[in-house]
Amino acid sequence: MEYDLVVRGGRVVTGAEIMDCDVGIQGGRVAALGANLPGARTLDAGGLLVLPGGVDTHCHIEQTDGGVTNEETFVTASESAFAGGTTSVICFSGQERGRPIRETLEPYRQAASKAMLDYSFHQTITDPTDAVVRDELPAIVESGIRSFKVFLTYDRVHIDDRQYLRVLAAARRLGALVTVHCENYEAIRWRTEALLADGRTGAKYHGWSRPTIVEREATHRAIALAELVDQPIQIFHVSCDEVAEEIARAQARGLKVWGETCTQYFVLTADDMDRPGMEGGKYICSPPPRGAGENEKLWARVRRDTLDIVSSDHSGHSVFGTRGKSRHGADANFRDIANGVPGLAARLPLVFSEGVSKGRIDLNRFVRLVASNPARLMGLYPRKGTIAVGSDADLALWDPDRKVTLTQALMQHAIDYTPYEGMEVTGWPVATLSRGEVVMRDGKVQAEPGRGRFLPRAPYDLIRPTGVLPDGFDAAAVLA
Numbered sequence: 038m039e040y041d042l043v044v045r046g047g048r049v050v051t052g053a054e055i056m057d058c059d060v061g062i063q064g065g066r067v068a069a070l071g072a073n074l075p076g077a078r079t080l081d082a083g084g085l086l087v088l089p090g091g092v093d094t095h096c097h098i099e100q101t102d103g104g105v106t107n108e109e110t111f112v113t114a115s116e117s118a119f120a121g122g123t124t125s126v127i128c129f130s131g132q133e134r135g136r137p138i139r140e141t142l143e144p145y146r147q148a149a150s151k152a153m154l155d156y157s158f159h160q161t162i163t164d165p166t167d168a169v170v171r172d173e174l175p176a177i178v179e180s181g182i183r184s185f186k187v188f189l190t191y192d193r194v195h196i197d198d199r200q201y202l203r204v205l206a207a208a209r210r211l212g213a214l215v216t217v218h219c220e221n222y223e224a225i226r227w228r229t230e231a232l233l234a235d236g237r238t239g240a241k242y243h244g245w246s247r248p249t250i251v252e253r254e255a256t257h258r259a260i261a262l263a264e265l266v267d268q269p270i271q272i273f274h275v276s277c278d279e280v281a282e283e284i285a286r287a288q289a290r291g292l293k294v295w296g297e298t299c300t301q302y303f304v305l306t307a308d309d310m311d312r313p314g315m316e317g318g319k320y321i322c323s324p325p326p327r328g329a330g331e332n333e334k335l336w337a338r339v340r341r342d343t344l345d346i347v348s349s350d351h352s353g354h355s356v357f358g359t360r361g362k363s364r365h366g367a368d369a370n371f372r373d374i375a376n377g378v379p380g381l382a383a384r385l386p387l388v389f390s391e392g393v394s395k396g397r398i399d400l401n402r403f404v405r406l407v408a409s410n411p412a413r414l415m416g417l418y419p420r421k422g423t424i425a426v427g428s429d430a431d432l433a434l435w436d437p438d439r440k441v442t443l444t445q446a447l448m449q450h451a452i453d454y455t456p457y458e459g460m461e462v463t464g465w466p467v468a469t470l471s472r473g474e475v476v477m478r479d480g481k482v483q484a485e486p487g488r489g490r491f492l493p494r495a496p497y498d499l500i501r502p503t504g505v506l507p508d509g510f511d512a513a514a515v516l517a
């Protein structure tokens with residue numbers, strides 16, 4: 038038989054294996070791995086690595102917060118993702134406090150229908166009322182949105198411990214994962230007020246407002262309460278070693294707690310925020326980049342599997358414009374500068390370069406960090422995150438030796454800057470395939486808006502509760 042397309046002569050890398058073979062693609066899926074496969078069309082991968090397309094399970098795309106919608110649309114985000122070798126994302130359906138989820142979820146589904154890449158949603162919960170928990174969440178999970186996102190900080194979205202317990206209990210009953218932004222809300226508010234009152238307003242004081250301790254405390258609390266309920270959780274965007282230590286301790290006790298870190302914590306530091314005016318503001322994200330030396334410690338945590346996923350936490354804020362970081366003025370104090378850095382396209386190149394090219398991790402671990410593990414934890418595996426017969430033919434053809442200087446133009450996003458401007462990487466995607474379709478070649482993205490598919494997620498074993506409750510009493514079963 039002749040395959041629709043054969044990717045010929047490359048070195049195929051999965052999370053566990055390396056094979057020199059062709060990839061036969063039929064009907065958008067991987068149909069065969071072998072030598073000399075016959076194909077109606079051929080894509081030459083000689084001298085290249087053939088990797089599973091990146092799976093970025095933490096991206097903010099066309100999301101509306103407090104009436105402001107991210108500049109990054111599903112179309113521009115798709116272009117940026119394909120440019121960087123990523124083929125699937127999980128982004129965030131929001132909830133406005135005091136409003137039912139459906140009021141934001143339905144328009145968000147509409148916006149996402151223009152995507153070129155495949156996507157799923159985390160459901161953010163900011164207000165777990167009776168109506169939300171009893172009437173809305175069961176149908177939302179049933180529709181394939183099998184993860185919740187909660188914030189322990191930020192004015193408009195943070196929830197308190199009682200509300201967090203309620204979300205954990207709902208997730209346990211419904212079979213969903215809970216992902217958590219861990220920072221202590223009151224501690225940050227208190228320190229922010231003190232810093233501003235003391236005239237310390239520059240971007241670098243963003244870091245001072247939320248030192249590692251506030252992240253560690255919230256992480257410890259998030260884990261302890263999840264243990265109380267026996268509910269699996271993922272700690273988002275771990276920025277430093279002392280937070281990873283909390284996660285390692287939980288994992289050693291047998292708890293289902295996973296740790297994610299992000300590209301920026303490997304390559305940015307607190308010094309990046311210490312630049313004049315909005316130059317420093319470009320690097321503001323939460324948790325903030327930490328002290329020099331912290332990134333090497335994060336790599337060590339990655340090698341020990343404490344942190345097993347690297348996401349971008351891609352955030353859609355330009356510097357300029359009515360929605361930009363400087364919308365409250367070029368000299369805005371750090372509290373008024375929008376949080377987040379863009380990084381959809383830069384993730385794979387930076388993690389490959391810093392990780393594989395510099396000898397910190399091997400190829401298989403790279404694939405696990407950026408594709409296989411996120412797909413597994415979010416219930417997308419093996420459809421996504423690997424190259425195996427039956428998997429979607431999502432591939433990144435990768436030149437491991439290509440040296441590239443990162444620039445804003447290469448990112449192909451809607452944001453007006455990249456925090457990684459001028460950084461040198463070794464290793465670069467030369468083509469991206471999504472379900473067998475070549476959607477990027479030599480930097481040129483070509484795909485039809487609307488071709489992306491929503492990825493519903495069915496129940497899966499990894500996120501099942503352990504069944505161990507501290508004293509055997511299941512409060513979550515009593516209080517719905």
Ligand SMILES: [Zn+2]
Binds near residue numbers: 095097350
């Ligand atoms: Zn985020």
